[in-house]
Amino acid sequence: MDLELRHLRMICAIAEAGSVTKAAAALGLAQPALTTQLKRIERTVGGPLFHRGRRGTRPTPLGDLVLARARLVIPAVNGLHRDVTAFVGSARPGQFRIGATNGPVSGGLVQRLATAYPNSPVTMHATWSADEICARVLDGRLDYALVGACSPSIPSPDAGLVWQPVCVDPVWVLVGAGHRLAGRDEVPLAEFAGERWATAPGDGCFNDCFAAACARAGFTPPPPYEMDVASCIDLVAGGAAVVLCQGIVRPIPGVVALPLEGSPLRWRHLLGWDPAGPAAAGGPEVAALAVQSYLDVVAIRPRFAAWLGANPGFGAQPVTPPLSAARVSRR
CATH class of the missing domain: 1.10.10.10 (Winged helix-like DNA-binding domain superfamily/Winged helix DNA-binding domain)
Structure with missing residues (x-):
């Protein structure tokens, strides 16, 4: 390293x-x-x-x-970042350069920005690494980071970005249609003791939070298979593993998404930007469009929408003054 x-x-x-x-x-x-x-x-x-x-x-x-x-x-590096961001922002105005990890918001946000600003190019840099995206925002290669983190933490808290929560989703479990628990409305995490798990790669604290939730439920999970999303789905459909997912996950043939009783794990999506950079002024407006994009997805997920109606506190989050690491630590 x-x-x-x-x-x-x-x-x-x-x-x-x-x-x-x-x-x-x-x-x-x-x-x-x-x-x-x-x-x-x-x-x-x-x-x-x-x-x-x-x-x-x-x-x-x-x-x-x-x-x-x-x-x-x-x-010295912070000063360099500010100077580079100011230079790049003044040299290349009128763009929306977004870095995003896997989530339900990015596609809709691109569409909404393209509609609202038809003369401003919108580009998307997709990767599994939130740290990489944050670094690109700080050095001026991206304007906004659209990434996820365990609630209530924030991605790359040492990066110096500010964050606007877009949504808070419960973490559910994907199982194959023939799985022993597939017909249940919700399942305690403890009933998944002994299962093999698969997960997509990431650089946050999610695996630690998952292990802690399992410990509270009375078991220790084996190390998960780490692979791309499509391969994870293939394992689930074949009955070889189960996978943690966001509750808003799209319907997948041969696979069932099960809510966890009590929602022991929460995942939220956030929009981040450099508070000293030229994109900061547009942050709240872009965040509002991201929230609307999330609501668009909820509208076509009736099962998840019904779950949100019965579980206040989850779902779309109001646009408020953005979070810093210091504010998160007091929440």
Whole structure:
């Protein structure tokens, strides 16, 4: 693993907070996810960066060295990002460049933007990596990030973007039509103990959140197969695995989406942008169009729409002042 800017920001956050737990809350991460990332960073640099004791977390001599360099590098790179974003925005006006991970909103948002702004090109960069998208927004190659994260966390909290929630979906489970649970209206997560799982790749904390939900349900899942979405569906249809999915998932022949009792996992889509970049002024309007795009999809999913009607708090989210990492940590 190469040492990246986001790793330096994590190290600084831990030093400033005085504990990994407090730093995770400030960054909008699950504590186990930050601990795992810190161990990877320490392996990369060749030694421990922090002493952990009753009085909190203190830098080691190696940690002091890395922190001294990080506190010089981070402001310099932030300034470079601002200058590049301003230059690119002034040189290439009138565009909507969006990066998106897999979700229900991107197609409709492209259509709505093209309709509302017929003379402004709309481009979409699709990838499984939210971190990659956030990096592209910060360096001016994209205007907006349309990505997902476990609720209530935010993607790449150390990136410095602000976020507008678009929707909050329950996480359901896809099973084959012949699965033993396929006829149920909803199923406790515990009844999936012993199943094989498959998942699409991602770089957030979802796998950690899933493992924690399984632990609360009384079992430990085996490591999931990680593969593209189409291959996951093939495994489910063939009865070889089950897959976690968003409740708004489209109907798929041979596959059934089952709600989880009590909705132990939640997934939300967010639109993010650089608050210092030229696209920031249009952020709320683009977010509103994203919400409308989500509602368009709900309208053609009657089963999911009925579920939303019986479960307040899920579904489309009102456009409000965008979230930062600090605001998320207080929610």
